[in-house]
Amino acid sequence: TAAAKESIRIMLKEYPEMFVGAGTVLTTRQVDEAIEAGARFIVSPGFDPEIVDYCIEKQIPVFPGCVTASELAQAVKLEVVKFFPAETSGGLAAIKALAAPYVGMKFMPTGGINLKNVRSYLESDVILACGGSWMVKKDLIQSRQFDAIRQMTADAVTLVKEVRGSQEK
Numbered sequence: 045t046a047a048a049k050e051s052i053r054i055m056l057k058e059y060p061e062m063f064v065g066a067g068t069v070l071t072t073r074q075v076d077e078a079i080e081a082g083a084r085f086i087v088s089p090g091f092d093p094e095i096v097d098y099c100i101e102k103q104i105p106v107f108p109g110c111v112t113a114s115e116l117a118q119a120v121k122l123e124v125v126k127f128f129p130a131e132t133s134g135g136l137a138a139i140k141a142l143a144a145p146y147v148g149m150k151f152m153p154t155g156g157i158n159l160k161n162v163r164s165y166l167e168s169d170v171i172l173a174c175g176g177s178w179m180v181k182k183d184l185i186q187s188r189q190f191d192a193i194r195q196m197t198a199d200a201v202t203l204v205k206e207v208r209g210s211q212e213k
Contacts, residue, residue, distance in 0.1 A: 048074075052081035072098045079104060089128055091115040096122070107152060111138070116146050124150045124172050131156025136165055143170040159200065166207040176200065 048066060055064050065085035066078030075086055075098055085105040088095055092108065096119070099106035109128035110116050119125050127139055130153035134141075139151050153165055154175030165171050179196035 049077045049081040052078065052083050056082045069095065071095070075099060075102065075104070087126055089126075091118055091125075093118060113142060113145070116142055116149065120146065120149075123148070124152060126175070127151045127153040129155030130165075131161070135161075136168060136171075139170060140168065159196075159203070162200070163203060163207055166204060 052064055052066060055062055063085075064083055065087060066074070066081075066083040067087040069075055069078060069086045069088045070092075072095060075095060078086060079102060083104075085107065086095070086099050087107045087109075089109045091110050096106055096108055100121075105124075106122070107124055107126045108115075108119060108122070110119050110125040111127060111129075111133040116125065127133065130139075132155065135156075136153075139153060143149055143151065149170070150172040151170055152173045152175060153171065157165065157174050157176040158178045159176075162174050162176060165174050179200055180193055184193050
């Protein structure tokens with residue numbers, strides 16, 4: 045969004061210890077803006093060779109969305125990819141099937157991840173991390189239910205620690 049650059053700056057000013065990235069990056073210009081604002085990694089919804097190569101050149105980690113073997117073949121130079129949209133693309137079963145020939149590739153599923161299914165993803169050794177927005181729904185933000193958001197986020201962190209231990213992946 046138009047507010048992304050300033051939002052990244054504000055987050056890092058208020059929480060300098062936070063590891064902030066920029067998501068839904070669609071152009072190399074957005075990569076530059078994100079880096080300028082302080083983003084430490086880039087996430088894109090699909091595999092765009094131009095964005096991936098540009099990020100590699102800029103030495104910033106990039107996690108493109110990949111859901112097919114052809115996309116993974118292009119992303120083989122990366123160690124981690126986003127799997128998006130996860131649930132509508134076959135979920136964990138599809139990830140495991142794709143991971144079989146791409147030994148060593150790790151996945152970060154997003155899209156349809158929620159408190160009911162996140163545990164099964166986190167229990168898999170091919171999953172590096174999961175992305176979810178169930179705890180920051182637009183209506184909760186608009187109605188300023190920040191205590192509910194804080195609690196749901198804490199519940200998600202607790203679940204990650206329970207499944208993965210204290211190493212917080």
